Amino acid sequence: xxxxxxxxxxxxxxxxxxxxxxxxxxxxxxxxxxxxxxxxxxxxxxxxxxxxxxxxxxxxxxxxxxxxxxxxxxxxxxxxxxxxxxxxxxxxxxxxxxxxxxxxxxxxxxxxxxxxxxxxxxxxxxxxxxxxxxxxxxxxxxxxxxxxxxxxxxxxxxxxxxxxxxxxxxxxxxxxxxxxxxxxxxxxxxxxxxxxxxxxxxxxxxxxxxxxxxxxxxxxxxxxxxxxxxxxxxxxxxxxxxxxxxxxxxxxxxxxxxxxxxxxxxxxxxxxxxxxxxxxxxxxxxxxxxxxxxxxxxxxxxxxxxxxxxxxxxxxxxxxxxxxxxxxxxxxxxxxxxxxxxxxxxxxxxxxxxxxxxxxxxxxxxxxxxxxxxxxxxxxxxxxxxxxxxxxxxxxxxxxxxxxxxxxxxxxxxxxxxxxxxxxxxxxxxxx
Numbered sequence: 001x002x003x004x005x006x007x008x009x010x011x012x013x014x015x016x017x018x019x020x021x022x023x024x025x026x027x028x029x030x031x032x033x034x035x036x037x038x039x040x041x042x043x044x045x046x047x048x049x050x051x052x053x054x055x056x057x058x059x060x061x062x063x064x065x066x067x068x069x070x071x072x073x074x075x076x077x078x079x080x081x082x083x084x085x086x087x088x089x090x091x092x093x094x095x096x097x098x099x100x101x102x103x104x105x106x107x108x109x110x111x112x113x114x115x116x117x118x119x120x121x122x123x124x125x126x127x128x129x130x131x132x133x134x135x136x137x138x139x140x141x142x143x144x145x146x147x148x149x150x151x152x153x154x155x156x157x158x159x160x161x162x163x164x165x166x167x168x169x170x171x172x173x174x175x176x177x178x179x180x181x182x183x184x185x186x187x188x189x190x191x192x193x194x195x196x197x198x199x200x201x202x203x204x205x206x207x208x209x210x211x212x213x214x215x216x217x218x219x220x221x222x223x224x225x226x227x228x229x230x231x232x233x234x235x236x237x238x239x240x241x242x243x244x245x246x247x248x249x250x251x252x253x254x255x256x257x258x259x260x261x262x263x264x265x266x267x268x269x270x271x272x273x274x275x276x277x278x279x280x281x282x283x284x285x286x287x288x289x290x291x292x293x294x295x296x297x298x299x300x301x302x303x304x305x306x307x308x309x310x311x312x313x314x315x316x317x318x319x320x321x322x323x324x325x326x327x328x329x330x331x332x333x334x335x336x337x338x339x340x341x342x343x344x345x346x347x348x349x350x351x352x353x354x355x356x357x358x359x360x361x362x363x364x365x366x367x368x369x370x371x372x373x374x375x376x377x378x379x380x381x382x383x384x385x386x387x388x389x390x391x392x393x394x395x396x397x398x399x400x401x402x403x404x405x406x407x408x409x410x411x412x413x414x415x416x417x418x419x420x421x422x423x424x425x426x427x428x429x430x431x432x
């Protein structure tokens with residue numbers, strides 16, 4: 001009998017661990033090669049993991065909700081499908097393995113104990129594990145003069161993760177100097193935890209929800225958030241869509257929405273106002289020369305932001321293709337880690353749910369995010385050809401821009417929004 005190990009995959013260079021969020025097959029199931037057998041959550045994506053071989057699922061070693069390092073064996077497949085599943089193998093998927101439960105012998109923690117990690121200079125096992133963090137973590141730590149051995153890691157066996165480093169840097173940046181008063185404890189600063197009342201239901205956050213929580217709190221602590229709102233007249237875009245939609249969709253095979261027009265106009269605005277396409281690194285400003293537009297996609301189980309890379313090099317058709325493809329694969333858990341990385345500016349579209357406007361939180365380490373409210377027809381006062389004011393029905397939406405006041409002043413943010421507004425209200429039909 002031959003058995004194949006199923007491992008926690010490396011979903012990108014910066015990914016050190018993943019969480020088994022759901023088993024799609026149970027022990028004893030016959031599976032095909034490349035058929036999805038379990039779902040994972042990382043700090044970048046949710047993804048379905050295909051089977052490396054055809055056969056029968058013989059063992060499940062890591063339960064749902066458990067977080068393990070990449071390369072950990074999470075299951076085994078019996079390639080001889082005619083062979084009986086051993087009686088000792090559990091017939092149901094473990095669903096509530098605690099984080100502190102013993103890991104299988106094949107897991108990297110046990111392996112590390114036999115094969116010390118590090119330079120053998122007498123450092124403790126815990127210190128050696130911390131310094132074995134991903135290349136990205138080591139790079140960030142080196143840039144900011146952080147000794148990884150001094151950081152308490154939240155990863156497997158105390159490994160320092162990217163989130164640990166980001167939290168440490170955020171605390172450094174936002175921690176006020178103590179002037180003649182004692183430091184306030186973490187618990188006192190955030191208040192006591194609420195307690196469940198009789199009849200309440202208590203459920204742990206999913207991996208994705210916990211990560212969203214971390215990222216949102218980190219962003220509010222890092223950036224000085226300010227929001228401006230403009231009303232944009234999209235009547236011209238609506239007319240262009242109505243006139244060209246059938247022809248466009250027949251030629252490209254893509255559904256044409258308002259969003260590609262907005263993305264293209266936004267990229268033009270970022271070229272004119274480079275501070276919006278930047279990042280703050282301590283007292284330095286990194287002006288990005290790539291225009292990578294993140295598009296927030298709402299999922300039934302959370303939120304994810306796939307990125308349209310080099311959007312400045314794409315036509316309206318190219319933007320539409322990438323937008324639709326990324327959104328569809330986000331909803332079917334088929335995004336690659338690199339497709340949610342390296343965004344330079346983010347657009348979120350809560351208007352599809354009816355929201356008129358919002359104040360979105362900046363997607364770190366970016367410095368601005370634009371929210372699109374509901375696109376709807378409204379009565380507006382406009383000036384007619386003879387100079388007289390008239391009431392007309394116009395297709396409008398509110399555009400909100402949350403920006404980091406550490407770098408961007410209100411005047412610059414408003415000039416950017418005014419530019420995007422003008423681009424959309426005068427959009428050339430020939431661009432389609």
